[in-house]
Amino acid sequence: MIRNRKNQKKALSPVVSEVILIALAVALGAFVLIWGEDFMKENQGTAEDVSAQKQQCLLIELEFKNISYNARSERDSAKLNITLELKSELGINITDISILILNEQGDSIKLFASQSTNQVFSGFFPAYIRGIDRLLLGYDINRSDFNDMNISDISVTPIINHKSINISCVDQTIKINKEEQIFELFDRSE
Known part of the structure; x- marks a missing residue:
């Protein structure tokens, strides 16, 4: 077969x-x-x-101690001074602090503590905080860039650096409105 x-x-x-x-x-x-x-x-x-x-x-605690805002009409710029108290039981490096200012019209301006015109603290950041430190920040705000007459809120957020990355500590943000006692507002009518 x-x-x-x-x-x-x-x-x-x-x-x-x-x-x-x-x-x-x-x-x-x-x-x-x-x-x-x-x-x-x-x-x-x-x-x-x-x-x-x-x-x-x-580890970071922030507290407003005083805020003064002078927006008198004879000046082209307004003067903002913020006194903060920074607390940390353990040592912590703060890279910067962001400051957000809002007015009643919804406009905002963002500043950083490292941009402060206060000469004492111009080289303050980055800072190592342990214990309690007071920080006086001063700013000249150009009034043509920002309608400053009706500031409603100021928010402050610490910024840290972790592994070469800047991180905003949004959970530690503190906020104050102009109705609180430590907020001194000198408006244009004075």
């Missing part, structure tokens, strides 16, 4: 196909394990960084 060789088809034996499937499953499992381990290490590092940042921010 002569068979036609063209029509003869041979398949893989069931044992060989099982071995190939098992090897493929093991290789895929190893890949997922290695990738998952690297992924977890990356995310764990990120979570640890966020935790360290939050802990550093929680």
Whole structure:
């Protein structure tokens, strides 16, 4: 009997196909394990960084001591003085402090403590704070850039540096409005 060789088809034996499937499953499992381990290490590092940042921010306490704002009409610029008290039981490096001023019309101006015109503190930042420090910040605000007549709120947020990245400690932001007693407003009518 002569068979036609063209029509003869041979398949893989069931044992060989099982071995190939098992090897493929093991290789895929190893890949997922290695990738998952690297992924977890990356995310764990990120979570640890966020935790360290939050802990550093929680060490900072800010408190307004006095605010005076002089916007008399004979001047082209208004004078803003802010006295802050910075507290930290443990030592903390503060890179800067952001100051956001809002008026009743919704306009805003953002300043930084490092831009203060007060000569005593012009080189203050970055600062290492341990215990209690008072900080007097002075600014000349160009009144043509900002409608200063109706200042409503001032918010202050400390900025720290963690692993060469500046981070705003928004949970430590303090806010004051012009109705509070420590806010002295000298308007244009005086």
